[in-house]
Amino acid sequence: MTTFQLLMLGASAFFAFKIYEHIQTLQDPEPADNKETPEETRSADAFSVFSPESLILRADESFEEGDMQKALALLTEANAKAKSNPDVLFKIGYILQQLNDNDEALKYYKEALELDKKNDYIHNSVASIYRANGEFISAKMHLNESLAIDSQNAITYYNYGNLLVDMNHPDEAIEMYKRAIEINPDFDEAKEELQKLS
Template sequence: MTDKNKLGIQYMQEGNLEEAAKVFTEALEENPNDPIGNVNFGNLLAAVGETDKALAFFKRAIEIDEQLATAYYGVGTIYFEMEEFTNSTHYFSMAIEKGLDNSDVYFMLGLTYMQQELFKHALPYLQRAVELNVIDYEAKFQYGLCLAQLELIDECIKQFEDLVEMQVDNADVYFNLGVAYAHKENADKALEMFNKALEIQPDHLLAGNGKRLLEQE
């Protein structure tokens, strides 16, 4: 990676997108066939919402170097934002096949399967994302939801209880715990969780409905 690419990434991390654009442009003018430079510019365009242009740069990077895993990941993220989940599934899978091995790519592939309600397909990828980043709240949350969809209730409860221990103060975590405990016919625990969800978010309609149903029994 050239110094200009490194500098551009630094500017992006600092939120200085104008300087990043200037430096990435210079890098590409000097070497238009640099696949990394094309990915970096694609990431910048994606960050400012220029999804069609970003897609073109990511695909250009793949044309130059079909082994570049991050380019496939970039395409996958664009298709995910466009809700073209079949395409995003393909490109995230290709990113893994080409050697990308971090929690983000497994999480995004799992999430893509979740959007298609292919829960059995989603499960191993979300599990891997959690294994690679045990403090990733969103991955653990989606993994818990996936387990619930597959009626693996004990494992589901463990994921949401982990989030409670991580002090994730989110009404949806407690609501889903309430549903899981209700599924196990533990009405007292379920009611406690629904009440906790409503403490955090008083207008949480699903938790309110769950509480009313339990209180009517």
């Protein structure tokens, strides 16, 4: 598996957990009372009867089905209704990254990170974009932040190893791959990369 696929796997697990959370909190939309003022009719709520939670749930389902455009549209609507939700911003960024719009994805990741600085998934995702753009120092900074949050995340060590290979630091990369394998002995991708450097 590539780093990108591992990030997708981690994000999919994250989405599955969020789907479960949202199912637990879903409520039926409130019926309209037809007494809205003109200002209220211009709000995001006026364009959809769905709550942000139900929109997120539907977006997660669309993502799982592989319909990235629909998931993105639903998340964008949820974001318009429930601003400052780091999970929604992260998901939008992640889908944009899958659609190869790294610049736009990075904007959403940074916004999510402002709201949730202790999210290692976001730091890993930001690092992957910086790595793809050749901004290795910035990528390294975010991987260090991710490890400070969760020092037992094998994927972060794997991603760090890949970054160090790109930076032409094979000895340091070997240590990162070894650490990933110590944490997850079944981490075949890390074993493959380690074998390439041995």
